[in-house]
Amino acid sequence: MARLIVHQERIPDHQELINICPFGALEEQDGKVVVNAACKMCRLCIKKGPEGAMEYVEDVKKPEINKDEWKGVAVYADHVDGTIHPVTFELIGKAKEMAAVTGQEVYVLFMGNEIRDKSEEILHYGADKVFVYDKEELARFKIEPYTAVFEDFIKKVKPSSILVGATTVGRQLAPRVAARMKTGLTADCTILEMNENSDLSQIRPAFGGNIMAHIKTPNHRPQIATVRYKIMNAPARAESKSGVIVDCDMDQEMLSSHVDVIDILPKAKETFIENSDVLVVAGRGVKKEEDINMLRELADLLGGQVACTRPMAESGWMDAKYQIGLSGRTVRPKLIITCGVSGAIQFVAGMNHSDTIFAINNDPKAPIFKSAHYCLVGDFYDILPKLIAKIKEKEGV
Amino acid sequence: MEMLVCIKQVPDDSVEISLDLGTKEPALIGVTPVVNAFDTYALEMAARLKETFGGEITVVSVGNDEVKNSLKNCLAVGADHAYLVKHEKSESLDPCGIANILKKAVHDIEGELETKFDLILCGKESTDYASSQVGLLLASKLRLPVATNIIKVEPMDGIMRIKQETEEGYRSIEAKTPCVVTVQKPDYDPRYPTIKSKMAARKKEIKELSPSEEVSSMLEVIRVFEPAKRVAGIKLKADNEQEVVAQAMSVMTAAKVF
Numbered sequence A: 001m002a003r004l005i006v007h008q009e010r011i012p013d014h015q016e017l018i019n020i021c022p023f024g025a026l027e028e029q030d031g032k033v034v035v036n037a038a039c040k041m042c043r044l045c046i047k048k049g050p051e052g053a054m055e056y057v058e059d060v061k062k063p064e065i066n067k068d069e070w071k072g073v074a075v076y077a078d079h080v081d082g083t084i085h086p087v088t089f090e091l092i093g094k095a096k097e098m099a100a101v102t103g104q105e106v107y108v109l110f111m112g113n114e115i116r117d118k119s120e121e122i123l124h125y126g127a128d129k130v131f132v133y134d135k136e137e138l139a140r141f142k143i144e145p146y147t148a149v150f151e152d153f154i155k156k157v158k159p160s161s162i163l164v165g166a167t168t169v170g171r172q173l174a175p176r177v178a179a180r181m182k183t184g185l186t187a188d189c190t191i192l193e194m195n196e197n198s199d200l201s202q203i204r205p206a207f208g209g210n211i212m213a214h215i216k217t218p219n220h221r222p223q224i225a226t227v228r229y230k231i232m233n234a235p236a237r238a239e240s241k242s243g244v245i246v247d248c249d250m251d252q253e254m255l256s257s258h259v260d261v262i263d264i265l266p267k268a269k270e271t272f273i274e275n276s277d278v279l280v281v282a283g284r285g286v287k288k289e290e291d292i293n294m295l296r297e298l299a300d301l302l303g304g305q306v307a308c309t310r311p312m313a314e315s316g317w318m319d320a321k322y323q324i325g326l327s328g329r330t331v332r333p334k335l336i337i338t339c340g341v342s343g344a345i346q347f348v349a350g351m352n353h354s355d356t357i358f359a360i361n362n363d364p365k366a367p368i369f370k371s372a373h374y375c376l377v378g379d380f381y382d383i384l385p386k387l388i389a390k391i392k393e394k395e396g397v
Numbered sequence B: 001m002e003m004l005v006c007i008k009q010v011p012d013d014s015v016e017i018s019l020d021l022g023t024k025e026p027a028l029i030g031v032t033p034v035v036n037a038f039d040t041y042a043l044e045m046a047a048r049l050k051e052t053f054g055g056e057i058t059v060v061s062v063g064n065d066e067v068k069n070s071l072k073n074c075l076a077v078g079a080d081h082a083y084l085v086k087h088e089k090s091e092s093l094d095p096c097g098i099a100n101i102l103k104k105a106v107h108d109i110e111g112e113l114e115t116k117f118d119l120i121l122c123g124k125e126s127t128d129y130a131s132s133q134v135g136l137l138l139a140s141k142l143r144l145p146v147a148t149n150i151i152k153v154e155p156m157d158g159i160m161r162i163k164q165e166t167e168e169g170y171r172s173i174e175a176k177t178p179c180v181v182t183v184q185k186p187d188y189d190p191r192y193p194t195i196k197s198k199m200a201a202r203k204k205e206i207k208e209l210s211p212s213e214e215v216s217s218m219l220e221v222i223r224v225f226e227p228a229k230r231v232a233g234i235k236l237k238a239d240n241e242q243e244v245v246a247q248a249m250s251v252m253t254a255a256k257v258f
């Protein structure tokens, strides 16, 4: 962007200069002439104003960073009390693919308290180096000390790209780290592609998923991306370990915090829908709250859970944590059966990676049929009871 | 308690936005601009805090003159002051650019109103690009504590007591005042303006600010495109339900759920 510099000492008469601007973009403030937002860069003031009073400068392009100094792909190990969130392993798998393009290494950053033993598990997934910060101050996630550790890690290791799971913690941590490192962050990427020059192509949905945006961080390193759970493939756990653990230390003073966690109130123990192999989804085709029981019966028989669309969550019939979709959870079960779900793009965005999608809808034109592997045009109120009876028969219940 | 709510104007989120195949840009013509849903929750939260603890609410947005309409709507549902940081191309800025502009705006507004904000509220994300970063980045630039995804906040001497929603449950946290929060949908809905409040809002002035001099974006949107379409699935005929159920059974067996 170009801008104007005002050389106050070369303006004999303020008002005369101010009058030159046809857009009223020059004004006097505290005895100085300043350019305000109305400036159209017509440069009339330079031509007609007193010699040298107004100067036009093109911003010089910032010096390109030396990308060769930044190497490897790092993954943040998300965990609660040392239990590693499975998104971490998915991201290590992705990081290995990415690093293979540039022939670089995969790093994992693992911070917490009394986690040293737990870090061994990461070595089963093929990371080259696991950097462990094991400190009392890191017992619970607190944004300031966690950011400080991340910064320490980045400065020491200089990874070219960093992947962070879009969990509650990751969503808070990644932007803070990006700000601290003065670099860009792309949230909720669904596709990541490494280029040979180490630029990362980050692709993410916008406007509810109808549109994908392809984003790059051309002049900054590291390139940081967050990815939701169940978007990338989970890699197989290798029997043998590979890679090394690097114990890290840092200045204790950096670990203080201005936000205190007083208490953690767990929601009732339950399995999250992300972890279910089978999901039966209730859409607005479900007419009464108690009708959900029919879906629940089917889910129970199949060893799965009931999930829902947004209108169902909003009606209060189901809790928001069972909502699938862009503003809900992303799921990837073996089998998903949708009942009375139209298949809006925002819903489909959260489930179209499922192994088998089985849709029941009485409207043959429903968009869900564009995403489903098996399309059943019909009334689920008729079909489900028969299906349930059949399964009971088969299972001998 | 002095509060600032950061507002983004977005295309109506109940309309499906598709790609304009001619311009290769999102087709936004004819879509009504609205205040981002999560920002309306933030404003409602602020309005309720004002009712209990007093103080004033200021709203600020970055954008062109069109945004004034959204700011007027905010003035009709609880905001006392409204500021627009004029930027003709705010949609081309990345979250960091926006946060930079807001940071300056916070200082400018505090100067103009001769006040200090105790609480700065943002929506947890926007419904258009949903990068969910601006609040966090703003806090970072202002060097203030921040709590994300919050559903409740209560001031207690010198601190804010905050309820945060996480994937696993809720966290009760305390942050030193002033602080920044990003608001998740609480268990209430934003209020509607009344005719009276609309009239009053119309009379209020929307003050303009100029953006910080240097805003550069670190992210570059290379292109936007439509997601890939999937090949059509297998249709199961429904005229004979027994047959359909049998087919469904074999699908489930194939999916290895038995």
Ligand SMILES: Cc1cc2nc3c(=O)[nH]c(=O)nc-3n(C[C@H](O)[C@H](O)[C@H](O)COP(=O)(O)OP(=O)(O)OC[C@H]3O[C@@H](n4cnc5c(N)ncnc54)[C@H](O)[C@@H]3O)c2cc1C
Residues within 6 Å of the ligand: A208, A282, A283, A284, A285, A286, A308, A309, A310, A311, A312, A323, A324, A325, A326, A327, A328, A329, A339, A340, A341, A342, A343, A344, A345, A346, A347, A350, A360, A361, A362, A363, A366, A378, A379, A380, A381, B013, B014, B015, B127
């Ligand atoms: C920014 C944004 C984010 C969003 N995020 C989400 C999200 O995360 N998750 C989400 O789900 N939605 C989300 N939505 C809402 C989404 O656009 C849809 O409105 C919603 O998914 C529709 O839910 P539905 O399919 O249950 O209801 P409807 O669209 O009303 O569909 C009901 C369907 O049931 C069928 N039906 C009715 N009776 C029967 C019967 N007896 N047997 C068989 N079929 C029957 C009808 O033919 C119809 O197709 C979002 C929207 C926006 C704008």
Ligand code: SF4
Residues within 6 Å of the ligand: A004, A020, A021, A022, A023, A024, A025, A026, A035, A038, A039, A040, A041, A042, A043, A044, A045, A046
């Ligand atoms: S360039 Fe044009 S608009 Fe800008 S200050 Fe000069 S005369 Fe005014």
